Amino acid sequence: MSCPQVRRAPLSRPIVRLLYPSGLSSAHLSSAHSTRSWSDVTAGPSTDQLTRLTEKHRPTLDRALETIRSRGYWSPYPEHPKAYGADGVPGSLDAAEGQAAFEALRGGRFALEQPGTDGWAGSEVSPYGFALDIEYPHADADVLLPAMRAAMPAWREAGPEARAAVCAEILAQINARTHEFAHAVMHTSGQAFMMAFQAGGPHAQDRGLEAVVYALAEQTGAAPRSAEWVKPQGKRDPLELRKEFTAVPRGISLLIGCNTFPTWNGYPGLFASLATGNAVLVKPHPRAVLPLALTVRVAREVLQEAGFSPDLVALAAERDGEGIAKSLAVRPEIRIVDYTGSTAFGDWLEANARQAQVFTEKAGVNTVVVHSTDDYKGMLSNLAFSLSLYSGQMCTTPQNLLVPREGIGTDAGHKTYDEVVADLAAAVDGLLGDDARANALLGAIVNDQVKERIDAAGRLGEVALASRTLANPDFPGATVRTPVIVKLDGAKPDAEAAYFSECFGPVSFAVAVDSAEDAVQLLRRTVREKGAMTVGAYTTSPEVERLVEEACLEECAQLSLNLTGGVYVNQTAAFSDFHGSGGNPAANAVLCDSAFVASRFRMVEVRRQA
Amino acid sequence: MSCPQVRRAPLSRPIVRLLYPSGLSSAHLSSAHSTRSWSDVTAGPSTDQLTRLTEKHRPTLDRALETIRSRGYWSPYPEHPKAYGADGVPGSLDAAEGQAAFEALRGGRFALEQPGTDGWAGSEVSPYGFALDIEYPHADADVLLPAMRAAMPAWREAGPEARAAVCAEILAQINARTHEFAHAVMHTSGQAFMMAFQAGGPHAQDRGLEAVVYALAEQTGAAPRSAEWVKPQGKRDPLELRKEFTAVPRGISLLIGCNTFPTWNGYPGLFASLATGNAVLVKPHPRAVLPLALTVRVAREVLQEAGFSPDLVALAAERDGEGIAKSLAVRPEIRIVDYTGSTAFGDWLEANARQAQVFTEKAGVNTVVVHSTDDYKGMLSNLAFSLSLYSGQMCTTPQNLLVPREGIGTDAGHKTYDEVVADLAAAVDGLLGDDARANALLGAIVNDQVKERIDAAGRLGEVALASRTLANPDFPGATVRTPVIVKLDGAKPDAEAAYFSECFGPVSFAVAVDSAEDAVQLLRRTVREKGAMTVGAYTTSPEVERLVEEACLEECAQLSLNLTGGVYVNQTAAFSDFHGSGGNPAANAVLCDSAFVASRFRMVEVRRQA
Missing domain, CATH: 3.40.309.10 (Aldehyde Dehydrogenase; Chain A, domain 2)
Known part of the structure; x- marks a missing residue:
């Protein structure tokens, strides 16, 4: 889990002094390696909107790819609240607009136009002492899951580069609404405002983008789109094959969200799965639905605008005591599960969701x-x-x-x-x-x-x-x-x-x-x-x-x-620090490494005689 | 599984016409990507012997890294039997020497000087109708496994490049004895000689080297050895951390061998685990021990000569009906399992060896x-x-x-x-x-x-x-x-x-x-x-x-x-074709891709205030 750059002095309300991340000089990128640019790769099928998104996000994705190799400091998302609003991030909500947007959600129904909505559920109470009174669509999985599956072939065909660009656009639109997300995270997790703003906002978005570029690097690095294979046979004609390689998704990915860091702990799995071609069903913690419901809404809007089915991302809210994570996790359509929470349920998932790749972060003793x-x-x-x-x-x-x-x-x-x-x-x-x-x-x-x-x-x-x-x-x-x-x-x-x-x-x-x-x-x-x-x-x-x-x-x-200054043992920075190791009982996965994305897709080869 | 380049005409004894793999012209390397050379990476701790091995194998490893990206045709190991012997591969056994070496093993004890040897086991009978009469060391796991664990820190400290070079040397020495291995594979699997020679020899060695370079690419690509992280803080001093990243092994890796392709199906897991810093315990199929026992012996010799403990690779032969795979697979020291065989036992391993990463190839219907x-x-x-x-x-x-x-x-x-x-x-x-x-x-x-x-x-x-x-x-x-x-x-x-x-x-x-x-x-x-x-x-x-x-x-x-010529659906070529997809019930893993190696090690970060 991340934590905000909270400073202890000078004090004021907000007492927290924050700084814009300024540009990173090339001296900080002390990489031993150069990284292949994703733009070397031939683009997949595209529409005007896809082309626009690809052009728009290419520099950010290239920089992120570079940074996961150099592991220096970098973030595309400002962490100072004042960076948002009229003069800051284009199209972003300022503090007042963000608060108003949050307030407008309270006491209402959070519509998502998902297939198979068979009712409404929601009973969030802010740890700050008031009910949110928001209802979310409750899904009939037998209707929703087939719709999600049906959305996948076009997403697969779009290819890794287009998917990365669409994911980057989702993150950019979430970023523009960081002030709104900050209230949603604060009033579900109990984090103080500035921490909710930073850890729930730009730092979570960083971790999402990190997963997107790991996914991009893995898919484009795994094989070229096509290859000619020519095996010499001495004086006779060589054996020749033409081979095509396609990154294919595993199926539907289930994100089981947590109460304390719904976005920070949720985005890596969500974006790793989406970027590798899977549809993602988001099952939030019943006490922290809003931050992920907002995420799902933004994702659906961006996907639709880019010409894809919005059902590639959907929400599974639940009624009190319904425990739908357990029944969803073992459905045959679910092929990936991301989970943060108790060791007991994490172990249960690993033992029982055998049809799926299960990525868990559980309890530990630090x-x-x-x-x-x-x-x-x-x-x-x-x-x-x-x-x-x-x-x-x-x-x-x-x-x-x-x-x-x-x-x-x-x-x-x-x-x-x-x-x-x-x-x-x-x-x-x-x-x-x-x-x-x-x-x-x-x-x-x-x-x-x-x-x-x-x-x-x-x-x-x-x-x-x-x-x-x-x-x-x-x-x-x-x-x-x-x-x-x-x-x-x-x-x-x-x-x-x-x-x-x-x-x-x-x-x-x-x-x-x-x-x-x-x-x-x-x-x-x-x-x-x-x-x-x-x-x-x-x-x-x-x-x-x-x-x-x-x-x-x-x-x-x-x-x-020997940390004695302004960095703390409980902080990790995306693109540079690994969160967890995946090698001890606290977690079987790391945020983020190749292993976190590499098994979310498979490479299918079609070969023909040349 | 691979298969030999058996040609149907003209007929002669050996009826099979084979060709040396000639050099691959750059035109065949139709890669969309350039690949970072592994030699860009600073070498780890080294001895004279390690330096020599690194220099010796660098061109082969670089070429293999290039080929897994381009997926054109290439192999460093000749597939024609006549390529071995006095005028061919340096130091290699010719046909007569290979046969003599095999015959000399029959009717004897196959000593390995492993810790914890508590008896002898072996009852192989050639599918060609005679007993091999070879006895192999039977291991007391309570003695052997701690010795294997103790061997790991030095192997970890050597770093990915040195490990890759040592693995390449093991494969080179196996390659030089291909004629001996051919008889061992033939008289355990029942393959005809030429197929045993090729699929059990150079093609299996190819798959081993492929795993080595995937492991090398993953470990060196995952993070630089060290990084400076500098986060600007406006007018104040930036936050600065110095970070070191080390690829660490999971533990002891268990290879459960199969009867039909002991080397071809065994080498990917063996070399992927060894190259990522793990020790490997090899549990052969009771009817196909010899090819893997020879492999273990060569590996132990090369490791020792390079200054490492030979106990990084050990053999676990078993007595009739002992079924040691089941008890070994669930031991806490075993953190990786590679298995090829029946769906029933593969499913059992996936369900029960929960402390380990389990890679399986099971039954399927083609x-x-x-x-x-x-x-x-x-x-x-x-x-x-x-x-x-x-x-x-x-x-x-x-x-x-x-x-x-x-x-x-x-x-x-x-x-x-x-x-x-x-x-x-x-x-x-x-x-x-x-x-x-x-x-x-x-x-x-x-x-x-x-x-x-x-x-x-x-x-x-x-x-x-x-x-x-x-x-x-x-x-x-x-x-x-x-x-x-x-x-x-x-x-x-x-x-x-x-x-x-x-x-x-x-x-x-x-x-x-x-x-x-x-x-x-x-x-x-x-x-x-x-x-x-x-x-x-x-x-x-x-x-x-x-x-x-x-x-x-x-x-x-x-x-x-539409295969109508000299390539067959049951053939796959290392460095180019994926064997299995890992995405349907026939196998949960692929030979070879990033996912096959990425979770065999973890990246541990040590950070200090700069």
């Missing part, structure tokens, strides 16, 4: 090894921010902080275990001392289970930092809680029950360990058995650094070392 | 639509050859020939259904009329189940061509049978039981259908429900051609159209 630092203050403030952001409700938030019981070496002298924990608690307190700033960082608690975990944390061990309840002056119904830090002794077997499972939300454990080696041992075991989306470490010792690195390479976890 | 032709004679002789080669014991052999009951249009006038079937039967008879030629094409029946199917075929319908039993003068104990063709009425429900399941071996069904549309409908249903490795079609009608193509694109099957 560890930070705290061994030593030459910037004690920077370390504390960096960690405090990571624990506080979105009330720790990110799959990338650290949970277990492993601190040697004899303490750590720092630029401010030796610090005992107790001092480290107390100083971290004070850093969190300081960061969240101003209620306005705290609200802008914490957002709201997404559901009652998280609240219950916070309340129960005190029973797990000695509380080093108690959770406070804050009021949100704008939204009196919001549940706002600061993080809790609990001290645990790693040597005591009963402590393991607490730190050795995911405690999703703003609960972290300061686990006293015997030594750095002990910490690395526990890190290894945690990643191997429980999985991890992120690992962090602070050390000035090359030997400890080597041990931690080796553990992450062997157990397959993404590692951030 | 169809040829016979609608019309402008080369009736060419069509008949091409089909007759396809049905006869290796007694139809290829996963790519056509089974169902769909012929309209009102007959077909040809350059020799209208032919009724009965005429088409009778003419095809005569073509097979003609092709196999000479016993020496027949033996060289048919090889031996691989096991009693195939023989039983041939004998039972007559009960399924009217026999258009009965199977004959031939003597093999060189091997009196060989079971040699010619193909049987059975006529079935596609409109009769009871016929479906026969043609709607795989009847592995030289049994094909001439199914009378109502029309071309009826044929395409049955083709679709067969591919969707039963899977297919190959589809063929003969038609002069653009409309029927379009229908068949559309069916193959939608149902995801590889199509060969």
Whole structure:
């Protein structure tokens, strides 16, 4: 999961200082490789509209292709709210228009003109304390799925380049409505506005575009459109074949959305599948329908305007307790499933949706090894921010902080275990001392289970930092809680029950360990058995650094070392950072790599005697 | 599965006329794309030996990388037996040396110096009628697997380029012993000598090298070794991170070999896993151990000489009825499984080896639509050859020939259904009329189940061509049978039981259908429900051609159209043809594409503040 570039100072409302991403100089593109331009490839069948879209998005797609190889910084979508509106992104909604658009959706029916609509469903309540009162079309899958299948041959025939251009246009039109999406994400996930704006807007769009260009690169790189195969036969005529290669979709792709990051976690799978020729059925989390319903609407409009059936993208909203993900996921028409959520249902999907490629992101236990630092203050403030952001409700938030019981070496002298924990608690307190700033960082608690975990944390061990309840002056119904830090002794077997499972939300454990080696041992075991989306470490010792690195390479976890400034372990940037590794139990897939797209299509060859 | 370039005329012993693959002119490389040279990438840690191997194999690897993009004809391994020996491939065994090497292995123990050897196993009997009497080391997995794991970090650290060079050296040393491998493949699979030589030798080596370069391209293309990430922050200092990316293996890869094509079907998975940093445990089919045991021995020698632990590749031979594939496949150390064989066990692996990536090739029903032709004679002789080669014991052999009951249009006038079937039967008879030629094409029946199917075929319908039993003068104990063709009425429900399941071996069904549309409908249903490795079609009608193509694109099957010359539907060429599609029930993977290698490794990122 991504996170916004929230800055801690200076404070103001909005307290968050943001910057336009300025142009990336070529010096930043320190790629070892040049990348074939997608425009080298002969275009497929096209209409005027397709040609226009292809021309319009070619530079963006080329740049994105370049960046996934160089992995420098780049984004086509501004992350500053002021970049949107009359003088900014062409045709985009400004702050007021975005808010008005969101308000206009409330209390109404969200029509989509999908085949097989047999009723209406929807019961979203904002974590900020009010009902959205929006109803979405409920689908008869026996009518909708055949319509989606029927839409696919023309989409397949259009070819990878046209599909990439159409996907880029969908993302561009979503981008223009970022202010509207920000409210939709805020009032379903509970993220604070600025985070909803950035992580739910441009950062999610980045991840979508990243998937589009991975799909483009895989499809065009897999084989040329056609080839001549000539096998010499000595004095006799050679054997000659003419071969044609077509990237074909697997079928219908099912996106099972999540509550906390409906767009950020949803776009990679949605766009990877769509760009590889599949139709995509979007099944949002029942508490976070709106951001994906808006996405589906935009996609359908763009597809239709480009001359394709809008049924290539459709919504499957559900009635309370209907649990349609389970029945949809095992239908024979569904050949791909993307899922973010609990380990239990992720495992169920992997075991049961056997007719499909299943990509999952599940629970994990993220560890930070705290061994030593030459910037004690920077370390504390960096960690405090990571624990506080979105009330720790990110799959990338650290949970277990492993601190040697004899303490750590720092630029401010030796610090005992107790001092480290107390100083971290004070850093969190300081960061969240101003209620306005705290609200802008914490957002709201997404559901009652998280609240219950916070309340129960005190029973797990000695509380080093108690959770406070804050009021949100704008939204009196919001549940706002600061993080809790609990001290645990790693040597005591009963402590393991607490730190050795995911405690999703703003609960972290300061686990006293015997030594750095002990910490690395526990890190290894945690990643191997429980999985991890992120690992962090602070050390000035090359030997400890080597041990931690080796553990992450062997157990397959993404590692951030000695972060003390404005980048946090829970942040990943599209086009540069891999989100998850796909090699430990927290996720079987990565956002984004070749493996995430390569099996979403197949290459069919037709060969003829020449 | 591949097949040899067996030519039907002129006849001589060896009756098969073969040609050296001559150099490929640049005109054949009709690629739309240029490919980044792997030599652009900074080399990893290296020793003198590694540097030597890297220099030695760079041109071959570069050329292979180029060819998987252009998909023209190319092979680095000569397919003519005379290319091996004193004046041919340097250091290679000639025919007599190869045979002597094979004979020297018989009646002995095949030592491998593997950790955990706790006994000896082996009971291979040649389909040509004699026992090999070779014993192989039996492994205690609890000792062997930890040794294999321990070998992996150094192999990972060597990097993708060094691994590719070592793999290429293994293949080169296997290539030099092609004459020895030919006997090993012949006397385990029952293939005739020339087919065992080619399909088991250079063609299998081609598929291995293809997997190596796919792995190389994926690993080096996935990310640069390192990147600088610089995010502008307006007037303030930019955020800067230094990132390092390492391709890490999944764990131990298990290859479950097959009886009929131990090397051809085994090498892609073996080399894809090894080249991506994994250790590979090779569990051969109990009746086809020797070709893979030889492979393991060569791999271990090359690895050791290059400074790595030989335990990166090991053999798991089994005692009669031990069924170790089942217990090995679900061990936690096993993270990748490659399997070729029955649908029942393939499905079991997919359902149960949940801790692993499972790549399977299973049963399928291959169809040829016979609608019309402008080369009736060419069509008949091409089909007759396809049905006869290796007694139809290829996963790519056509089974169902769909012929309209009102007959077909040809350059020799209208032919009724009965005429088409009778003419095809005569073509097979003609092709196999000479016993020496027949033996060289048919090889031996691989096991009693195939023989039983041939004998039972007559009960399924009217026999258009009965199977004959031939003597093999060189091997009196060989079971040699010619193909049987059975006529079935596609409109009769009871016929479906026969043609709607795989009847592995030289049994094909001439199914009378109502029309071309009826044929395409049955083709679709067969591919969707039963899977297919190959589809063929003969038609002069653009409309029927379009229908068949559309069916193959939608149902995801590889199509060969109007083959009447020296290329057969059951042949695929490495670097150019995809073997299987991975998109229908016959196989969940393709030899070879990006998806076949991309999930065998993960990319781990370590990032630090710059």
